[in-house]
Amino acid sequence: MTGRTASRGSYAKTAARRQEILEAAFAVFAERGYENGSLRDIADKVGISQGGILFHFGSKIDLLEAVLDLRDARSRELFTTRIADQEPGLPHLRALVDLVRDNVNEPGMIQLYTLLAAEGTAADHPAHAYFSGRYAWLVEQSHLSLLALRDQGLLRAGVEPGHAARSLVALLDGLQLQWLYRPTEIDMVGDLRTSIQQLISVPL
Protein backbone atom coordinates (compact mmCIF):
# COMPACT_ATOMS: atom_id res chain seq x y z
CA MET A 1 0.00 0.00 0.00
CA THR A 2 1.25 3.44 -0.92
CA GLY A 3 0.79 4.81 2.61
CA ARG A 4 3.25 2.32 4.11
CA THR A 5 6.24 3.94 2.44
CA ALA A 6 5.01 7.51 2.89
CA SER A 7 5.67 9.77 5.84
CA ARG A 8 3.78 9.28 9.10
CA GLY A 9 1.52 12.25 8.35
CA SER A 10 0.49 11.02 4.95
CA TYR A 11 -0.01 7.48 6.32
CA ALA A 12 -2.47 8.84 8.85
CA LYS A 13 -4.17 10.82 6.10
CA THR A 14 -4.46 7.71 3.95
CA ALA A 15 -5.96 5.73 6.83
CA ALA A 16 -8.43 8.49 7.56
CA ARG A 17 -9.43 8.70 3.90
CA ARG A 18 -9.88 4.91 3.70
CA GLN A 19 -12.12 5.10 6.76
CA GLU A 20 -14.18 7.90 5.21
CA ILE A 21 -14.63 5.88 2.03
CA LEU A 22 -15.64 2.77 4.00
CA GLU A 23 -18.26 4.71 5.92
CA ALA A 24 -19.64 6.29 2.75
CA ALA A 25 -19.71 2.88 1.03
CA PHE A 26 -21.48 1.39 4.04
CA ALA A 27 -24.16 4.09 3.90
CA VAL A 28 -24.67 3.82 0.14
CA PHE A 29 -24.81 0.00 0.09
CA ALA A 30 -27.17 0.00 3.08
CA GLU A 31 -29.53 2.39 1.35
CA ARG A 32 -29.40 1.11 -2.23
CA GLY A 33 -27.73 -2.29 -2.12
CA TYR A 34 -24.48 -3.25 -3.79
CA GLU A 35 -25.77 -3.65 -7.35
CA ASN A 36 -27.58 -0.35 -7.40
CA GLY A 37 -25.27 1.71 -5.18
CA SER A 38 -22.65 3.25 -7.47
CA LEU A 39 -19.03 4.27 -6.99
CA ARG A 40 -20.16 7.72 -8.09
CA ASP A 41 -22.61 7.91 -5.16
CA ILE A 42 -19.84 6.93 -2.77
CA ALA A 43 -17.31 9.32 -4.33
CA ASP A 44 -19.81 12.19 -4.15
CA LYS A 45 -20.42 11.51 -0.46
CA VAL A 46 -16.70 11.68 0.32
CA GLY A 47 -16.09 14.57 -2.08
CA ILE A 48 -13.43 12.81 -4.16
CA SER A 49 -13.32 11.30 -7.64
CA GLN A 50 -14.21 7.70 -8.49
CA GLY A 51 -10.54 7.30 -9.39
CA GLY A 52 -9.69 8.32 -5.85
CA ILE A 53 -11.78 5.46 -4.51
CA LEU A 54 -10.19 2.96 -6.85
CA PHE A 55 -6.75 4.19 -5.74
CA HIS A 56 -7.61 3.16 -2.18
CA PHE A 57 -9.67 0.01 -2.82
CA GLY A 58 -8.89 -1.29 -6.31
CA SER A 59 -12.45 -2.16 -7.34
CA LYS A 60 -16.06 -1.92 -6.25
CA ILE A 61 -15.96 -5.59 -5.22
CA ASP A 62 -12.85 -5.02 -3.09
CA LEU A 63 -14.65 -2.13 -1.43
CA LEU A 64 -17.68 -4.32 -0.66
CA GLU A 65 -15.41 -6.95 0.86
CA ALA A 66 -13.70 -4.33 3.02
CA VAL A 67 -17.09 -3.11 4.27
CA LEU A 68 -18.20 -6.66 5.11
CA ASP A 69 -14.88 -7.56 6.74
CA LEU A 70 -14.96 -4.48 8.92
CA ARG A 71 -18.46 -5.18 10.21
CA ASP A 72 -17.97 -8.87 10.52
CA ALA A 73 -14.68 -8.54 12.36
CA ARG A 74 -16.36 -6.25 14.86
CA SER A 75 -19.35 -8.53 15.29
CA ARG A 76 -17.20 -11.67 15.70
CA GLU A 77 -14.98 -9.86 18.17
CA LEU A 78 -17.95 -8.76 20.26
CA PHE A 79 -19.32 -12.28 20.08
CA THR A 80 -16.15 -14.12 21.08
CA THR A 81 -15.19 -11.56 23.72
CA ARG A 82 -18.53 -11.97 25.38
CA ILE A 83 -18.46 -15.73 25.58
CA ALA A 84 -14.75 -16.01 26.39
CA ASP A 85 -13.92 -17.67 29.74
CA GLN A 86 -17.48 -18.87 30.10
CA GLU A 87 -18.93 -22.35 29.73
CA PRO A 88 -20.48 -23.16 26.32
CA GLY A 89 -24.25 -23.25 25.88
CA LEU A 90 -26.20 -20.66 27.83
CA PRO A 91 -23.57 -17.87 27.60
CA HIS A 92 -23.54 -18.20 23.83
CA LEU A 93 -27.30 -17.72 23.63
CA ARG A 94 -27.11 -14.76 26.00
CA ALA A 95 -24.40 -13.23 23.78
CA LEU A 96 -26.77 -13.60 20.82
CA VAL A 97 -29.43 -11.59 22.65
CA ASP A 98 -26.83 -8.94 23.59
CA LEU A 99 -25.71 -8.66 19.97
CA VAL A 100 -29.27 -8.09 18.80
CA ARG A 101 -29.71 -5.50 21.56
CA ASP A 102 -26.68 -3.62 20.13
CA ASN A 103 -27.92 -4.00 16.56
CA VAL A 104 -31.16 -2.21 17.39
CA ASN A 105 -29.01 0.92 17.70
CA GLU A 106 -27.51 0.33 14.26
CA PRO A 107 -30.45 0.19 11.87
CA GLY A 108 -28.07 1.00 8.99
CA MET A 109 -26.14 -2.19 9.65
CA ILE A 110 -29.31 -4.28 9.78
CA GLN A 111 -30.48 -2.65 6.55
CA LEU A 112 -27.10 -3.38 4.90
CA TYR A 113 -27.08 -7.04 5.91
CA THR A 114 -30.72 -7.57 4.99
CA LEU A 115 -30.24 -6.12 1.53
CA LEU A 116 -26.87 -7.75 0.79
CA ALA A 117 -28.03 -11.14 2.08
CA ALA A 118 -31.00 -10.99 -0.32
CA GLU A 119 -28.91 -9.79 -3.29
CA GLY A 120 -26.25 -12.36 -2.43
CA THR A 121 -28.62 -15.29 -3.04
CA ALA A 122 -27.74 -14.90 -6.75
CA ALA A 123 -24.86 -17.34 -7.28
CA ASP A 124 -22.80 -14.79 -9.23
CA HIS A 125 -23.13 -11.97 -6.68
CA PRO A 126 -19.78 -10.96 -5.14
CA ALA A 127 -21.17 -11.44 -1.61
CA HIS A 128 -22.62 -14.90 -2.34
CA ALA A 129 -19.73 -16.91 -0.88
CA TYR A 130 -19.51 -14.58 2.10
CA PHE A 131 -23.16 -15.01 3.09
CA SER A 132 -23.20 -18.69 2.28
CA GLY A 133 -20.30 -19.17 4.69
CA ARG A 134 -21.81 -16.81 7.23
CA TYR A 135 -25.06 -18.81 7.42
CA ALA A 136 -23.18 -22.09 7.75
CA TRP A 137 -21.08 -20.55 10.56
CA LEU A 138 -24.02 -18.99 12.43
CA VAL A 139 -26.09 -22.19 12.30
CA GLU A 140 -23.11 -24.31 13.35
CA GLN A 141 -22.35 -22.04 16.35
CA SER A 142 -25.94 -22.23 17.53
CA HIS A 143 -26.03 -25.97 16.95
CA LEU A 144 -22.91 -26.54 19.09
CA SER A 145 -24.44 -24.44 21.83
CA LEU A 146 -27.71 -26.34 21.81
CA LEU A 147 -25.88 -29.69 21.82
CA ALA A 148 -23.94 -28.51 24.88
CA LEU A 149 -27.21 -27.53 26.57
CA ARG A 150 -28.66 -30.94 25.79
CA ASP A 151 -25.62 -32.61 27.36
CA GLN A 152 -26.14 -30.42 30.42
CA GLY A 153 -29.79 -31.54 30.57
CA LEU A 154 -31.00 -27.98 30.06
CA LEU A 155 -33.04 -28.37 26.85
CA ARG A 156 -36.80 -28.70 27.12
CA ALA A 157 -38.38 -31.97 26.05
CA GLY A 158 -38.98 -32.19 22.31
CA VAL A 159 -36.34 -29.63 21.31
CA GLU A 160 -34.13 -30.96 18.51
CA PRO A 161 -30.79 -29.06 18.42
CA GLY A 162 -30.43 -29.04 14.60
CA HIS A 163 -33.94 -27.74 13.98
CA ALA A 164 -33.65 -25.22 16.82
CA ALA A 165 -30.33 -23.89 15.46
CA ARG A 166 -31.66 -23.30 11.93
CA SER A 167 -34.83 -21.79 13.38
CA LEU A 168 -32.96 -19.39 15.67
CA VAL A 169 -30.91 -18.01 12.78
CA ALA A 170 -34.05 -17.81 10.61
CA LEU A 171 -35.89 -16.02 13.41
CA LEU A 172 -33.11 -13.42 13.65
CA ASP A 173 -33.26 -12.66 9.92
CA GLY A 174 -37.05 -12.63 9.80
CA LEU A 175 -37.45 -10.41 12.86
CA GLN A 176 -34.93 -7.94 11.44
CA LEU A 177 -36.96 -7.70 8.25
CA GLN A 178 -40.25 -7.14 10.12
CA TRP A 179 -38.50 -4.62 12.38
CA LEU A 180 -37.22 -2.60 9.39
CA TYR A 181 -40.84 -2.29 8.22
CA ARG A 182 -42.46 -1.76 11.62
CA PRO A 183 -39.77 -0.58 14.06
CA THR A 184 -42.20 0.59 16.72
CA GLU A 185 -44.26 -2.62 16.70
CA ILE A 186 -41.51 -5.25 16.68
CA ASP A 187 -39.45 -5.86 19.82
CA MET A 188 -36.60 -7.95 18.37
CA VAL A 189 -34.82 -8.43 21.68
CA GLY A 190 -37.98 -9.39 23.57
CA ASP A 191 -39.15 -11.81 20.86
CA LEU A 192 -35.73 -13.45 20.59
CA ARG A 193 -35.48 -13.83 24.39
CA THR A 194 -38.92 -15.44 24.53
CA SER A 195 -38.01 -17.86 21.73
CA ILE A 196 -34.75 -18.88 23.39
CA GLN A 197 -36.47 -19.23 26.77
CA GLN A 198 -38.91 -21.68 25.17
CA LEU A 199 -35.97 -23.93 24.22
CA ILE A 200 -34.43 -24.25 27.68
CA SER A 201 -35.59 -25.39 31.09
CA VAL A 202 -33.70 -22.79 33.15
CA PRO A 203 -34.01 -18.98 33.16
CA LEU A 204 -31.99 -17.46 30.27
Add this chain to the structure above:
Amino acid sequence: MTGRTASRGSYAKTAARRQEILEAAFAVFAERGYENGSLRDIADKVGISQGGILFHFGSKIDLLEAVLDLRDARSRELFTTRIADQEPGLPHLRALVDLVRDNVNEPGMIQLYTLLAAEGTAADHPAHAYFSGRYAWLVEQSHLSLLALRDQGLLRAGVEPGHAARSLVALLDGLQLQWLYRPTEIDMVGDLRTSIQQLISVPL
Protein backbone atom coordinates in the same frame (compact mmCIF):
# COMPACT_ATOMS: atom_id res chain seq x y z
CA MET B 1 -56.88 -0.06 -22.61
CA THR B 2 -56.41 -0.15 -26.38
CA GLY B 3 -57.26 -3.84 -26.64
CA ARG B 4 -60.81 -3.33 -25.37
CA THR B 5 -61.90 -1.51 -28.49
CA ALA B 6 -59.90 -3.68 -30.87
CA SER B 7 -61.08 -6.85 -32.59
CA ARG B 8 -61.28 -10.12 -30.64
CA GLY B 9 -58.06 -11.37 -32.26
CA SER B 10 -56.04 -8.33 -31.33
CA TYR B 11 -57.49 -8.35 -27.80
CA ALA B 12 -56.21 -11.89 -27.34
CA LYS B 13 -52.87 -10.82 -28.75
CA THR B 14 -52.69 -7.92 -26.32
CA ALA B 15 -53.50 -10.19 -23.38
CA ALA B 16 -50.85 -12.69 -24.49
CA ARG B 17 -48.27 -9.92 -24.86
CA ARG B 18 -49.10 -8.53 -21.41
CA GLN B 19 -48.62 -12.00 -19.97
CA GLU B 20 -45.26 -12.37 -21.75
CA ILE B 21 -44.09 -9.04 -20.35
CA LEU B 22 -45.25 -9.96 -16.84
CA GLU B 23 -43.32 -13.22 -16.96
CA ALA B 24 -40.18 -11.52 -18.27
CA ALA B 25 -40.47 -8.82 -15.60
CA PHE B 26 -40.93 -11.48 -12.94
CA ALA B 27 -37.74 -13.25 -14.08
CA VAL B 28 -35.67 -10.06 -14.29
CA PHE B 29 -36.85 -8.67 -10.92
CA ALA B 30 -36.28 -12.08 -9.28
CA GLU B 31 -32.72 -12.24 -10.59
CA ARG B 32 -31.63 -8.62 -10.20
CA GLY B 33 -34.19 -6.92 -8.01
CA TYR B 34 -36.41 -4.01 -8.96
CA GLU B 35 -33.86 -1.22 -8.67
CA ASN B 36 -31.21 -2.99 -10.73
CA GLY B 37 -33.46 -4.88 -13.16
CA SER B 38 -34.02 -2.56 -16.12
CA LEU B 39 -36.86 -2.11 -18.59
CA ARG B 40 -34.26 -2.80 -21.28
CA ASP B 41 -33.55 -6.25 -19.78
CA ILE B 42 -37.26 -7.02 -19.76
CA ALA B 43 -37.79 -5.68 -23.28
CA ASP B 44 -34.85 -7.73 -24.58
CA LYS B 45 -36.30 -10.89 -23.01
CA VAL B 46 -39.65 -10.38 -24.76
CA GLY B 47 -38.06 -9.14 -27.98
CA ILE B 48 -39.85 -5.78 -28.07
CA SER B 49 -38.85 -2.17 -27.44
CA GLN B 50 -38.95 -0.43 -24.07
CA GLY B 51 -41.67 1.75 -25.58
CA GLY B 52 -43.66 -1.42 -26.23
CA ILE B 53 -43.54 -2.25 -22.52
CA LEU B 54 -44.60 1.24 -21.53
CA PHE B 55 -47.51 1.00 -23.97
CA HIS B 56 -48.80 -2.00 -22.03
CA PHE B 57 -47.91 -1.02 -18.47
CA GLY B 58 -47.37 2.75 -18.34
CA SER B 59 -44.28 2.75 -16.11
CA LYS B 60 -41.73 0.50 -14.45
CA ILE B 61 -43.52 0.98 -11.13
CA ASP B 62 -46.87 -0.03 -12.67
CA LEU B 63 -45.18 -3.14 -14.04
CA LEU B 64 -43.78 -4.02 -10.61
CA GLU B 65 -47.24 -3.62 -9.10
CA ALA B 66 -48.75 -5.86 -11.75
CA VAL B 67 -46.13 -8.55 -11.03
CA LEU B 68 -46.81 -8.36 -7.28
CA ASP B 69 -50.59 -8.33 -7.74
CA LEU B 70 -50.47 -11.37 -9.97
CA ARG B 71 -48.42 -13.42 -7.51
CA ASP B 72 -50.21 -12.15 -4.48
CA ALA B 73 -53.66 -12.75 -5.95
CA ARG B 74 -52.65 -16.33 -6.68
CA SER B 75 -51.16 -16.88 -3.26
CA ARG B 76 -54.15 -15.34 -1.45
CA GLU B 77 -56.52 -17.39 -3.57
CA LEU B 78 -54.67 -20.62 -2.77
CA PHE B 79 -54.63 -19.62 0.86
CA THR B 80 -58.29 -18.73 1.21
CA THR B 81 -59.48 -21.62 -0.97
CA ARG B 82 -57.65 -24.05 1.22
CA ILE B 83 -59.01 -22.80 4.49
CA ALA B 84 -62.52 -22.09 3.18
CA ASP B 85 -65.32 -24.13 4.83
CA GLN B 86 -62.98 -25.31 7.55
CA GLU B 87 -62.85 -24.21 11.18
CA PRO B 88 -60.25 -21.51 11.97
CA GLY B 89 -56.99 -22.39 13.70
CA LEU B 90 -55.43 -25.69 12.72
CA PRO B 91 -56.54 -25.62 9.03
CA HIS B 92 -54.94 -22.21 8.63
CA LEU B 93 -51.60 -23.49 9.91
CA ARG B 94 -51.86 -26.56 7.67
CA ALA B 95 -52.53 -24.26 4.70
CA LEU B 96 -49.35 -22.37 5.57
CA VAL B 97 -47.33 -25.58 5.39
CA ASP B 98 -49.00 -26.48 2.06
CA LEU B 99 -48.14 -23.06 0.64
CA VAL B 100 -44.50 -23.46 1.57
CA ARG B 101 -44.54 -26.96 0.01
CA ASP B 102 -45.73 -25.37 -3.26
CA ASN B 103 -43.19 -22.55 -3.01
CA VAL B 104 -40.31 -25.02 -2.92
CA ASN B 105 -41.16 -25.70 -6.56
CA GLU B 106 -41.02 -22.00 -7.38
CA PRO B 107 -37.53 -20.86 -6.35
CA GLY B 108 -37.91 -17.85 -8.68
CA MET B 109 -40.86 -16.60 -6.67
CA ILE B 110 -39.03 -17.05 -3.38
CA GLN B 111 -36.04 -15.21 -4.84
CA LEU B 112 -38.29 -12.39 -6.06
CA TYR B 113 -40.02 -11.93 -2.72
CA THR B 114 -36.79 -12.17 -0.74
CA LEU B 115 -35.09 -9.53 -2.87
CA LEU B 116 -38.07 -7.17 -3.14
CA ALA B 117 -38.86 -7.45 0.58
CA ALA B 118 -35.26 -6.42 1.37
CA GLU B 119 -35.21 -3.57 -1.18
CA GLY B 120 -38.64 -2.48 0.00
CA THR B 121 -37.42 -1.68 3.52
CA ALA B 122 -36.29 1.69 2.09
CA ALA B 123 -39.23 4.01 2.79
CA ASP B 124 -39.17 5.48 -0.73
CA HIS B 125 -39.14 2.13 -2.56
CA PRO B 126 -42.25 1.55 -4.70
CA ALA B 127 -42.90 -1.80 -2.99
CA HIS B 128 -42.53 -0.39 0.55
CA ALA B 129 -46.26 0.05 1.23
CA TYR B 130 -47.02 -3.32 -0.34
CA PHE B 131 -44.63 -5.27 1.90
CA SER B 132 -45.45 -3.23 4.96
CA GLY B 133 -49.11 -4.17 4.48
CA ARG B 134 -48.25 -7.76 3.59
CA TYR B 135 -46.35 -8.29 6.86
CA ALA B 136 -49.15 -6.74 8.90
CA TRP B 137 -51.64 -9.04 7.12
CA LEU B 138 -49.59 -12.22 7.48
CA VAL B 139 -48.89 -11.65 11.17
CA GLU B 140 -52.53 -10.77 11.81
CA GLN B 141 -53.78 -13.93 10.06
CA SER B 142 -51.45 -16.11 12.09
CA HIS B 143 -52.36 -14.28 15.28
CA LEU B 144 -56.09 -14.87 14.73
CA SER B 145 -55.39 -18.54 14.10
CA LEU B 146 -53.34 -18.93 17.26
CA LEU B 147 -55.97 -17.09 19.32
CA ALA B 148 -58.58 -19.54 17.98
CA LEU B 149 -56.34 -22.46 18.93
CA ARG B 150 -55.93 -21.04 22.41
CA ASP B 151 -59.73 -20.76 22.76
CA GLN B 152 -59.98 -24.40 21.66
CA GLY B 153 -57.43 -25.35 24.33
CA LEU B 154 -54.99 -26.62 21.70
CA LEU B 155 -51.98 -24.36 22.41
CA ARG B 156 -49.12 -25.78 24.45
CA ALA B 157 -48.46 -24.20 27.83
CA GLY B 158 -46.30 -21.09 27.62
CA VAL B 159 -47.13 -20.24 23.99
CA GLU B 160 -48.13 -16.58 23.63
CA PRO B 161 -50.17 -16.05 20.41
CA GLY B 162 -48.70 -12.62 19.53
CA HIS B 163 -45.11 -13.75 19.91
CA ALA B 164 -45.79 -17.03 18.10
CA ALA B 165 -47.45 -15.21 15.17
CA ARG B 166 -44.52 -12.80 14.62
CA SER B 167 -42.08 -15.69 15.04
CA LEU B 168 -43.86 -17.91 12.51
CA VAL B 169 -43.74 -15.20 9.84
CA ALA B 170 -40.09 -14.47 10.70
CA LEU B 171 -39.28 -18.16 10.52
CA LEU B 172 -40.78 -18.38 7.03
CA ASP B 173 -38.68 -15.46 5.76
CA GLY B 174 -35.51 -16.66 7.44
CA LEU B 175 -35.85 -20.25 6.26
CA GLN B 176 -36.42 -19.07 2.69
CA LEU B 177 -33.21 -17.07 2.84
CA GLN B 178 -31.17 -19.99 4.20
CA TRP B 179 -32.80 -22.28 1.63
CA LEU B 180 -31.80 -19.99 -1.25
CA TYR B 181 -28.17 -20.31 -0.08
CA ARG B 182 -28.22 -24.00 0.83
CA PRO B 183 -31.16 -25.64 -0.98
CA THR B 184 -29.98 -29.20 -0.37
CA GLU B 185 -29.39 -28.70 3.36
CA ILE B 186 -32.52 -26.80 4.36
CA ASP B 187 -35.87 -28.60 4.51
CA MET B 188 -38.24 -25.63 4.74
CA VAL B 189 -41.39 -27.72 4.95
CA GLY B 190 -40.00 -30.07 7.59
CA ASP B 191 -38.60 -27.25 9.73
CA LEU B 192 -41.84 -25.27 9.52
CA ARG B 193 -43.93 -28.33 10.44
CA THR B 194 -41.72 -29.05 13.45
CA SER B 195 -41.98 -25.44 14.62
CA ILE B 196 -45.76 -25.39 14.31
CA GLN B 197 -46.06 -28.78 16.02
CA GLN B 198 -44.14 -27.34 18.97
CA LEU B 199 -46.86 -24.70 19.40
CA ILE B 200 -49.83 -27.06 19.60
CA SER B 201 -50.83 -30.01 21.75
CA VAL B 202 -52.45 -32.09 18.99
CA PRO B 203 -50.92 -33.57 15.81
CA LEU B 204 -50.72 -30.94 13.05
